[in-house]
Every structure is written in structure tokens, then in C-alpha cells.
Amino acid sequence: MFFTAIDYWIFLEKAILILAVVSISLVIAMYATWAERKVAAVMQDRRGPNRAGPFGLFQPLADGVKLFMKEEIIPNVSAKFLFVMAPALAMITALMTSAVIPWGSSVHLFGRDISLQIADINIGILYIFGVISLGVYGIMIGGWASNNKFSLLAAIRGASQMISYELAMGLSLIAVLMMTGSLRLSVIVAQQSEGFFNWNIIYQPLGFLIFFICALAECNRTPFDLPEAENELNFGYHQEYSSMKLGFYLFAEYINMFISGVVMATLFFGGYDIPFVNEAAWGNHWWVALLGCGMLMTKALFFVFLFMWIRWTIPRFRYDQLMNVGWKKLIPLALINMVITAAVMLFFSK
Amino acid sequence: MGVTAILFWILSSLALLSAIMIVVSKNPVHSVLWLILVFFAISGHYLLLNAQFLAIVNIIVYAGAIMVLFLYVLMLIDLKKIVDPQRSLWIKLVGVATGCCLLLVLIAALSKADQTTALTQTIGGNIGLVENLGKILFSEYLVPFEISSILFLSAMVGAVVIGKK
Numbered sequence: 237m238f239f240t241a242i243d244y245w246i247f248l249e250k251a252i253l254i255l256a257v258v259s260i261s262l263v264i265a266m267y268a269t270w271a272e273r274k275v276a277a278v279m280q281d282r283r284g285p286n287r288a289g290p291f292g293l294f295q296p297l298a299d300g301v302k303l304f305m306k307e308e309i310i311p312n313v314s315a316k317f318l319f320v321m322a323p324a325l326a327m328i329t330a331l332m333t334s335a336v337i338p339w340g341s342s343v344h345l346f347g348r349d350i351s352l353q354i355a356d357i358n359i360g361i362l363y364i365f366g367v368i369s370l371g372v373y374g375i376m377i378g379g380w381a382s383n384n385k386f387s388l389l390a391a392i393r394g395a396s397q398m399i400s401y402e403l404a405m406g407l408s409l410i411a412v413l414m415m416t417g418s419l420r421l422s423v424i425v426a427q428q429s430e431g432f433f434n435w436n437i438i439y440q441p442l443g444f445l446i447f448f449i450c451a452l453a454e455c456n457r458t459p460f461d462l463p464e465a466e467n468e469l470n471f472g473y474h475q476e477y478s479s480m481k482l483g484f485y486l487f488a489e490y491i492n493m494f495i496s497g498v499v500m501a502t503l504f505f506g507g508y509d510i511p512f513v514n515e516a517a518w519g520n521h522w523w524v525a526l527l528g529c530g531m532l533m534t535k536a537l538f539f540v541f542l543f544m545w546i547r548w549t550i551p552r553f554r555y556d557q558l559m560n561v562g563w564k565k566l567i568p569l570a571l572i573n574m575v576i577t578a579a580v581m582l583f584f585s586k
Numbered sequence: 587m588g589v590t591a592i593l594f595w596i597l598s599s600l601a602l603l604s605a606i607m608i609v610v611s612k613n614p615v616h617s618v619l620w621l622i623l624v625f626f627a628i629s630g631h632y633l634l635l636n637a638q639f640l641a642i643v644n645i646i647v648y649a650g651a652i653m654v655l656f657l658y659v660l661m662l663i664d665l666k667k668i669v670d671p672q673r674s675l676w677i678k679l680v681g682v683a684t685g686c687c688l689l690l691v692l693i694a695a696l697s698k699a700d701q702t703t704a705l706t707q708t709i710g711g712n713i714g715l716v717e718n719l720g721k722i723l724f725s726e727y728l729v730p731f732e733i734s735s736i737l738f739l740s741a742m743v744g745a746v747v748i749g750k751k
Contacts, residue, residue, distance in 0.1 A: 315615075318619075357638065358638065358715065358716065359638045359639060359642050359716060362639070362642040362643070362646065363642055365642075365646050365650075366642050366645040366646045366649075366650060368650075369645075369646050369649070369650025369651060369654075370645070370649060370650055372650075372654050373622075373654075376654065376657055376658075376661070377619075379661075380615065380657075380661045388661060391661070392658060392661065392662070395654055395657075395658055396658070399651060399654060399655075402650075402651075419716060
């Protein structure tokens with residue numbers, strides 16, 4: 237009698253949504269590898285991949301097939317179960333963040349209001365933090381289970397880097413939370429979607445800058461890619477990995493990039509809000525939601541492009557520089573930003 | 587059985603199994619990984635009690651930060667060189683006895699607890715939501731909250747002082 241009270245359609249609805257979000261993330265990650273090579277080529281005055289298909293568009297497929305066909309090597313001295321599990325963990329934590337992101341306003345289909353958010357929980361931002369803090373395990377366990385000194389060094393570097401930058405990231409977000417007064421991502425987007433001048437970036441430019449730098453560090457992107465520094469550590473934490481297990485690590489990085497772009501767009505750039513247009517006046521049609529979703533994707537992909545631009549422009553930090561930037565520059569800056577925000581809010585509320 | 591009861595049994599068995607595996611595992615790194623699983627199961631319990639803030643903070647702080655530091659230290663130690671110390675039979679027996687005593691005390695304490703009021707407080711209670719928790723912490727429990735934050739600060743200063751040596 238208890239089970240009849242459940243609305244069973246919601247399972248189907250959420251399953252389809254999860255499937256769509258995961259597959260879109262994977263496809264975007266695939267083409268991000270292609271885009272990365274094209275961006276690199278343009279910046280270095282080369283042509284980039286141009287053999288497979290028009291503009292080399294089939295290159296990611298060829299790469300995928302290559303990775304699948306490679307021989308799978310599991311080192312004899314490795315901790316085998318953990319060695320296999322680590323890339324899967326990296327992939328899972330990369331994909332899990334997408335669960336709380338509002339991908340668009342709700343759609344009215346088949347007589348039901350379908351929300352384009354997998355889980356609208358009221359601790360949305362904290363959930364994202366939880367998943368980010370778990371992201372270390374993929375790298376750490378992989379590096380340790382390989383039983384290789386270079387991998388272990390890279391894993392430990394990665395772990396300390398991620399823990400250091402999580403702090404500044406959290407502090408920069410507290411200022412945003414003070415302004416919105418909610419941890420719920422759907423509320424944060426709804427507050428921003430009233431107009432371009434409600435976007436958080438206008439009130440929190442410094443907070444966004446800190447968040448962006450920390451996102452670069454959390455994704456292990458240049459100039460913060462110390463865990464994969466080739467000239468010091470050979471190949472980093474995935475030294476011993478081959479075949480699709482290596483592919484998972486490389487893929488997870490691109491998914492992380494895309495998802496962190498989406499998070500930045502959601503928190504600071506109005507989420508699915510279309511700037512200078514009052515889309516709420518168009519009514520509750522499915523194409524309005526789809527347009528909003530497209531807008532969010534455009535914003536996120538711009539950030540992915542920005543990540544690539546930075547990668548091919550700025551050289552890598554030295555390790556002590558990385559730690560100095562994190563602990564001695566970003567954390568105090570984030571604290572100052574927080575205090576100023578609180579003071580201004582207190583001043584205007586009186 | 588409702589959905590909550592089924593979830594409760596799954597989470598409880600997961601927590602107990604992982605907790606046993608922490609003790610049984612020979613490799614300290616495996617023990618830490620099982621401990622992380624225990625934290626996840628406990629967070630699930632918090633969610634069932636509608637204490638969302640506690641659940642996610644448990645994950646962020648314990649699974650995300652403290653356990654990473656545990657792993658960090660363990661991975662730097664060459665585990666093969668450390669031979670498992672052979673404990674005598676007497677020490678093992680004393681360990682079992684003290685464990686049983688703790689279990690007895692816990693059961694005795696729980697059997698006296700007033701279950702009916704506890705049930706009404708937790709089921710359908712909203713005290714665990716961020717908003718309510720924050721309001722109570724910063725009004726009713728302000729002094730203990732501030733004192734604990736000073737405790738944290740002194741611990742941080744202590745860690746920095748030791749690290750500087």
C-alpha cells in the first residue's frame with residue numbers, strides 16, 4: 237500500500253534526464269579533445285587534426301577506437317582491484333556534479349511539469365563541494381595502486397594541490413551565498429534570471445576570479461597541471477595506465493572542464509538566463525526551456541574555450557609557486573572579498 | 587516495510603560490513619578506503635533523518651579532507667617494511683573483553699533512552715535543514731559555537747607552530 241503512493245512516472249522522467257545529461261557530457265568531452273587540438277593548432281600556427289572527416293571531425297572517434305583497441309596492461313606489482321577501480325572513480329566523480337545543476341526552466345509535456353534538474357536539493361552547492369572533494373580519490377588511488385614512484389609522487393602532488401585550492405574556492409563562494417541566501421542552485425539561478433544586471437558576476441567579480449583560478453587548479457589544467465608535469469614526472473599519475481583506463485582519466489579531465497564551466501555559468505553568469513531578453517514573457521513552452529538550455533551550454537563552452545586558451549598561453553607554475561598562490565594569495569583575497577561583501581550588505585540593509 | 591525501512595537496513599548492513607572490513611583488512615590503505623565507505627553509509631543515515639547539512643558536511647570534512655590526509659600519510663610509508671607485530675594471546679583476550687564491555691555499556695545506555703520522543707523529534711523533523719540549524723546555532727547555542735571555533739583556531743595555530751619547527 238505504501239508503494240502505490242509513489243508517482244512512478246518520475247522514475248522514467250529522471251532516468252531519461254540522467255541518460256541525456258550523461259551522454260551530452262560525454263559527447264561534449266569527446267569533442268573538447270578535438271577542440272583542444274584545434275585551438276592549440278591555431279595558437280601555434282598549425283592546421284591541427286584534418287585527416288579524419290571534414291575538419292578532422294571524426295578524429296575523436298578514431299582516438300576512441302584506438303584507445304579501445306590498445307592492449308590492456310595491468311602491472312604485476314600493482315594493487316589490481318584498486319588499479320582498475322581508480323579510473324572509474326575519476327569518471328564517476330566527474331559526472332556526479334551534473335545531478336544538481338538546473339539545465340533549464342521546467343518543461344510542460346504530456347500534462348506534466350518536468351523540471352530540467354535531476355535533483356533540486358536544498359544543499360546544492362555543498363553537494364558540488366562534496367563531489368569535488370571526492371575527486372581526489374581517482375588520482376590518489378590510481379597513483380598509489382600503480383606501485384610506481386613517479387605515479388605516487390604525482391598522486392600526492394595532486395591531492396595536496398586539490399585540498400589547498402578547495403579552501404579558496406569555498407571561501408570565494410561564501411560571498412555569493414551571503415548575497416543569494418540559499419544553497420539551492422535553482423533559487424540562485426532564478427534570482428539571477430530577472431535580468432542581466434542581476435547576474436552575480438556584476439556584484440562578485442573578485443569572487444569569480446578566485447573561483448575561476450581554483451577551478452583551473454581543481455581540473456588539473458595548465459598552469460596548475462603539476463600532477464601531470466611531463467618533464468618532472470614522466471606522465472604523472474596515469475603513467476602505468478593503458479587502453480581505455482587511460483582514456484577514462486583523460487576523458488574525466490574534459491568532463492570536469494565542461495562541468496566546472498557549467499557550474500561557473502550557473503553561479504555567476506545567470507545559468508540558463510538569456511541576457512537582455514525577458515524569456516519569461518514567452519510563456520511556458522518547451523522551446524523556451526530548450527533555448528535556455530542552449531544558452532547555458534554556450535556559456536559553459538565559452539569557459540571550456542577559455543581553459544584551452546589559458547593552457548596554450550601560460551606556462552606551468554613551479555610547485556612552491558603553486559602553493560604560495562593558493563595559500564598566501566587566494567585565501568587572503570577570498571577572505572577580504574567575504575568581509576567586504578558582508579560589510580556592504582550590512583551597510584545597505586540598515 | 588516502507589522505502590525508508592528498506593534503505594535503513596541496506597545502509598546499516600553496509601556500514602557494519604565496512605566497519606568490520608576496516609578491522610579485518612591487513613593493508614592500512616584498504617582500511618582507510620573501507621572507512622570512507624562507512625562515512626558514506628552514515629551520511630545516508632543522516633539523510634534518512636532529514637539532516638541534510640550534517641550528511642554533506644560529513645562527506646566534505648571526513649571523506650573529502652581527513653581521509654585524504656590519512657591516505658596521504660599512509661601512501662608515503664613503505665608498508666612492506668612494517669611487519670605485522672605479533673600480539674600475545676592475553677592482549678587479544680583483553681581486547682575482546684574491553685570491546686564486549688563497551689558494547690554492554692552502549693546497549694544499556696540505549697535501552698534506557700526514551701524512544702517515543704526521539705521518534706517524534708526525528709521523523710518529519712526539520713531541525714537538520716541548513717536554515718533551522720543555522721538559526722539555532724547562532725541564537726541558542728551561540729556561546730558553545732564560538733568557544734568551539736576558538737578551539738579550532740588554537741588547534742590551527744598549534745599545527746602551524748609545530749610545522750615551523
